[in-house]
Amino acid sequence: MKIHHAMLIAVSSVTLFSCVSPKKLREAEAKYGQLNGAYLEMQGKLRDCEQKSKDSTDQFARRRGEYETRIGRLNEKISDQSEQIEALKANNNQVLNQLKDLSVISGSQAESIKKSLDNIGAKDLYIQDLQKAMARKDSLNMALVMNLKGAVGDLYDKDINIKVDKGVVYIDISDKLLFKSGKYEVNESAKVVLGKVAKVLLNQPDIEFMVEGHTDNVPYKSSVLVDNWDLSVKRATSVVRILQDQYGIPPARMTAAGRSEYVPVGSNDSAEGKAANRRTRIVILPELDQFFKLLETPQRS
Template sequence: MKTKFTISILLLIIATSCVSPKVYKNLEDKYATLKKENRSLQDEYNDLLKAKTKAENELRDSQEEYDGAITDRNTWEGEYKALVNEFQDLKESYDALESSSSASIAANSKKNRELLAKLEAKEQALTSENTRLEKLKKELESRSNRVAELESVIAAKDAAMTSLKNAISNALTDFEGKGLTIEQRNGKVYVSMENKLLFKSGSWAVGVEGKKAVKQLGTVLGDNPDIAVLIEGHTDDESFIGTEQIKGNWDLSTKRATSIVTILRENKNINPENLTAAGRGEFAPIASNKTAEGKAKNRRIEVILTPKLDEISKLLNEI
């Protein structure tokens, strides 16, 4: 999917090879805004993982507190039963002494009253503890449900992105071994296409084979309208001799990204609002520029696919 996105950007660059300053400026503004949104989405994703960990810790603490309360209650129940037995013994002694000693009767009566008071206090303590246990149990169940729901949503997002990655891999099978890589990390899918698949040296015009790959990527993207698509152009560190149309590596990488967007725009199922074109020049290499192989890997288009995180954000606010 990332590959299709990249190819679409390249096609867009071809269609708009002579971009007016105003359009180019708008593209730059849109890229800056989307880049900021992309960073925000990444931060939200990291916050979600932290919130999940926090919720799990709270759930563990509540479980420990609940277990401790159960232990206390059992202890008090034992003490209560012991007091009941002691009270029964005293009552029997009281009955036996009642006819022989008024003094003994008075003493036993006092002790009985004390025991009754203790029993009443224990009963009240047990009632209060049972109420607290019930409250803790409900809180524990509520937190468990929220954590489970959050885990379910995150798992669903990951599964959806895995399915998307697999769909892109299947769609671009013909381009394996031609400078195409597809990865899934940090909740996103990255489709990388080396320039040898897309462009000739110094050009932002997408070749026939490259257009085919981008269009096939676009087909998968059209079936996933809720995915944000960022197309980034990258170069090696070789200085590009500027022309009237190209000012340098950064400009070239931007035009190549825009060419891919142009191709993707041909697919009417793709929402233009989800597309962003960006040029990174030579400033985000993935390999060393000291070797020809490393330079070839750095000359690439990256299509970064990000799912919507609105549902997860809502759950986090409720925890």
């Protein structure tokens, strides 16, 4: 009976597998191959993303360490200068007392000289304060650029460049993100980038800024626009209108300007230079207190 039962199971298994046609089997194998290939591709992309994230973290940590080292050296230099100033003041007072004792100069003359030396010392202290402020500003500039870059886009996106120079914040957005060639209507996809910029600017309601249009030196003319001056202005006003109408930035805070081809950041003799020159620049000139507010990370909705 057991032998009969086993034979029945074996016959059933053969019958079941024989019902699967070779065509369906090949289709299943092909589908499996596709899924397995897609899985391996996704694994590769995941490893690339993890490596890029690690590289970005390492680079940020390295730059931060460089700035901290630089600031530490400046503080040491300031401390050394302070000690030298105090030593010089003490020596000057000693010399004055010796001169007064020798009756080379009168007491009033010695007092006048002492006041002059004190004024010099005060100026030295003022210079030290400026040096400290400059050292702190270098650190703030780096943090500000990192915060803005992180809010606006990928930290190493070549099409979005943010820098701080002499207290002025510059956000450069490549025109290939915003416009089609020779056009001044903003692309729908570019509004994502402008929305992120608007979020940063709305977070600082007291800051005014300028939107500048820039072009390369290729002559331009259309039925509506005369030259690159017109094109650069129209592109700037297109961006300003979107920031006003779609993201609610008060128009009184904005200025639209066209710079045409006359403020290049690269050589117009190469395709790469021309591409760099075709850009929209947002220029922020904050007051001192506003400069520090920019360091506050915008709250994410």
